[in-house]
Amino acid sequence: MPATDTPPVMLFRDVAKVYPLPAGDVHALDGVSFQVDRGEFISIMGPSGSGKSTLLNMMGCLDTPTSGDIYISGTHVRDMSDTELTRLRRDRIGFIFQYFNLFPLLNIIENVTFPMMLKSQKEVNPERGKEVLRAVQLEERLFTHTPTELSGGQQQRVAIARALINNPDILLCDEPTGNLDTKTGAGIMELMTDLNRKGTTIIIVTHDPTVAEYTDRTIRIVDGRIAV
Amino acid sequence: MSSIFWEIAKRNIRVHFLRSSLAMLGIVIGVVAIASMGILGNSMVSQVSDSLSKVGDIVTVYPYTGGGGGFGGGSSSDNMKITDQQFQQIKRVVAPSVAIPVLSTSERMKVGVGGDDIFATVYGIDPKYNQDLDLELTSGGFNNANSGCIVGSVFAEDNKIKVGSRIAMGTDGGKGALRVTGIIKEQGMSLGGISTDNAIIATESWFDNTYNRNDYDEIVVKVKKGQDTADVKTIIEKQLNKRDKIVSVMDSKAMLDTLNSAFGSVTTFVTAIGGISMIVAGVSIFNIMMMSVNERIKEIGIMRSIGTQKKEVMSMFIYEATIIGVIGSVVGGILSLLAGYAISALMLQTTKYLFTVATAVSVAEGVGFGIVVCLACGLYPAWQAANLNPIDALRHE
Numbered sequence: 109m110p111a112t113d114t115p116p117v118m119l120f121r122d123v124a125k126v127y128p129l130p131a132g133d134v135h136a137l138d139g140v141s142f143q144v145d146r147g148e149f150i151s152i153m154g155p156s157g158s159g160k161s162t163l164l165n166m167m168g169c170l171d172t173p174t175s176g177d178i179y180i181s182g183t184h185v186r187d188m189s190d191t192e193l194t195r196l197r198r199d200r201i202g203f204i205f206q207y208f209n210l211f212p213l214l215n216i217i218e219n220v221t222f223p224m225m226l227k228s229q230k231e232v233n234p235e236r237g238k239e240v241l242r243a244v245q246l247e248e249r250l251f252t253h254t255p256t257e258l259s260g261g262q263q264q265r266v267a268i269a270r271a272l273i274n275n276p277d278i279l280l281c282d283e284p285t286g287n288l289d290t291k292t293g294a295g296i297m298e299l300m301t302d303l304n305r306k307g308t309t310i311i312i313v314t315h316d317p318t319v320a321e322y323t324d325r326t327i328r329i330v331d332g333r334i335a336v
Numbered sequence: 337m338s339s340i341f342w343e344i345a346k347r348n349i350r351v352h353f354l355r356s357s358l359a360m361l362g363i364v365i366g367v368v369a370i371a372s373m374g375i376l377g378n379s380m381v382s383q384v385s386d387s388l389s390k391v392g393d394i395v396t397v398y399p400y401t402g403g404g405g406g407f408g409g410g411s412s413s414d415n416m417k418i419t420d421q422q423f424q425q426i427k428r429v430v431a432p433s434v435a436i437p438v439l440s441t442s443e444r445m446k447v448g449v450g451g452d453d454i455f456a457t458v459y460g461i462d463p464k465y466n467q468d469l470d471l472e473l474t475s476g477g478f479n480n481a482n483s484g485c486i487v488g489s490v491f492a493e494d495n496k497i498k499v500g501s502r503i504a505m506g507t508d509g510g511k512g513a514l515r516v517t518g519i520i521k522e523q524g525m526s527l528g529g530i531s532t533d534n535a536i537i538a539t540e541s542w543f544d545n546t547y548n549r550n551d552y553d554e555i556v557v558k559v560k561k562g563q564d565t566a567d568v569k570t571i572i573e574k575q576l577n578k579r580d581k582i583v584s585v586m587d588s589k590a591m592l593d594t595l596n597s598a599f600g601s602v603t604t605f606v607t608a609i610g611g612i613s614m615i616v617a618g619v620s621i622f623n624i625m626m627m628s629v630n631e632r633i634k635e636i637g638i639m640r641s642i643g644t645q646k647k648e649v650m651s652m653f654i655y656e657a658t659i660i661g662v663i664g665s666v667v668g669g670i671l672s673l674l675a676g677y678a679i680s681a682l683m684l685q686t687t688k689y690l691f692t693v694a695t696a697v698s699v700a701e702g703v704g705f706g707i708v709v710c711l712a713c714g715l716y717p718a719w720q721a722a723n724l725n726p727i728d729a730l731r732h733e
Contacts, residue, residue, distance in 0.1 A: 168641065170641055170726050170727050171727060190646065191645060191646075194640065194643055194644070195643065195645075197641065197642065197643045198642065198643020198644075203642055205638070205730075209730075211344070211635060211638070211639075212635075213344050213351065214343075214344070218340070218343075222340065222642070223642050223643055225340050226642075226643050226644055226645075226648070227643070270642070
């Protein structure tokens with residue numbers, strides 16, 4: 109249930125992104141405004157080239173808008189330095205990618221605790237990593253394996269655990285089931301639903317309507333604008 | 337915190353073991369080239385300094401011949417001599433240092449019956465100066481009698497001369513005979529003073545009687561402790577060259593310093609040539625670091641997107657370059673000692689100059705240079721990795 113007494117987890121106000129190209133400016137986003145409240149489970153859908161990826165990069169503080177304002181948990185991200193944006197991503201946002209993107213040189217526990225180490229700037233207790241891995245229902249015997257020894261579904265669970273480890277305000281998911289078979293994808297979506305029920309705010313960027321069905325609300329984006 | 341990036345750097349080197357080993361090998365070769373050349377150069381300088389240190393306190397006065405000059409003594413032309421009066425002047429101004437008058441000529445002689453004619457330098461020196469000349473004998477004793485002489489070890493060895501051997505001086509022994517009373521220890525290269533290895537030292541009175549000479553060919557001044565060779569040289573020049581230049585004065589210490597400086601320059605030059613191999617190694621490090629960055633663009637993008645700071649990404653690659661640099665350089669340092677040992681043994685026939693502070697400095701320089709080159713060559717790839725656009729990096733396949 110969205111909370112109303114706290115600032116929205118994410119607020120976009122008239123956000124535009126223009127890519128100047130020799131052939132003419134490309135308006136990837138054009139006056140996008142929306143708000144995500146704490147505890148919401150939202151999907152963002154749209155055809156290819158509609159501006160989904162640009163929007164995702166803005167939400168993840170990987171890119172800055174040409175104009176407009178973005179607030180993450182009440183913090184205005186405009187004019188933030190790269191260091192500050194990186195810190196914001198580390199502390200407030202959890203990323204889940206289509207291709208899992210785990211670090212091949214680290215084992216599962218190390219992968220999951222990696223953002224925690226970034227935050228604490230010291231060695232961390234692996235127990236916290238194990239706790240989160242148990243929460244995403246990964247078998248304990250796999251904790252010391254390397255990512256390549258795991259199936260796609262297991263790797264995505266590890267990626268979810270990694271995204272959750274620093275208790276972020278929001279989980280940003282980019283086609284989280286796009287690289288999984290239907291059954292495994294459904295398992296991942298059930299896990300997401302469960303996490304949302306426990307209070308995690310989740311935004312999923314997808315083109316898959318079955319994924320969108322799990323969410324409470326869908327924002328449709330067409331030609332860089334939010335479709336009404 | 338940095339431990340996870342250190343760990344990743346270590347594991348990446350392990351995963352690409354062959355590639356990393358080859359880069360390390362380049363550094364090993366570079367360090368060995370630099371450090372072993374340094375060791376060899378230092379050993380050469382030490383050896384030369386050692387063999388010349390005895391003459392470091394000698395000032396030699398020659399008659400002025402109108403230019404030229406150079407290392408070594410040798411006889412001057414007949415009309416260019418140092419008179420007894422000039423010798424007395426020198427003796428007075430250099431006191432308490434000892435001025436030793438030396439007569440010399442080149443003479444034909446024959447050793448034993450039926451031997452071939454040979455040539456050698458013959459010195460005429462009063463035996464009372466033997467001690468001041470620091471002459472050491474390997475066998476026999478000093479010559480006190482007029483018909484006695486001492487000979488240099490190289491001369492003795494080449495002509496199979498022993499204590500007691502008789503040398504017929506002049507053509508067909510026309511200038512009498514000398515009996516060898518002692519063999520002088522090998523002196524090596526000479527900077528001023530007298531060069532004894534291939535010479536005969538007879539008494540001054542025998543020389544006078546035989547060649548009817550009263551003027552001297554050179555004056556060797558053995559500078560006492562507490563006096564500076566450069567000062568002694570200046571005093572002599574001031575005293576004797578007041579009006580016209582009549583003597584040339586050679587300060588062996590200054591020449592020794594010049595020689596050492598020249599050896600130092602040669603060492604630097606040779607070491608610099610060794611440095612070329614280090615540059616090649618550096619290029620190889622740069623290359624593998626760039627490969628490492630290019631292979632891990634996506635990984636860098638993920639790291640950056642989940643909150644890794646630029647400096648942390650940079651540190652990961654610098655750690656990688658450091659590990660390669662430190663291992664390569666340390667192994668190179670150890671091998672350069674072995675190489676220095678082998679080269680010294682082969683080229684200088686001795687390894688006694690190996691375990692010195694100068695060797696340690698050469699090895700430390702080589703190792704330090706190796707690490708610095710690795711770091712410098714890892715810096716740009718690391719900077720490039722840190723400054724990748726996270727969005728582009730994430731899209732990279």
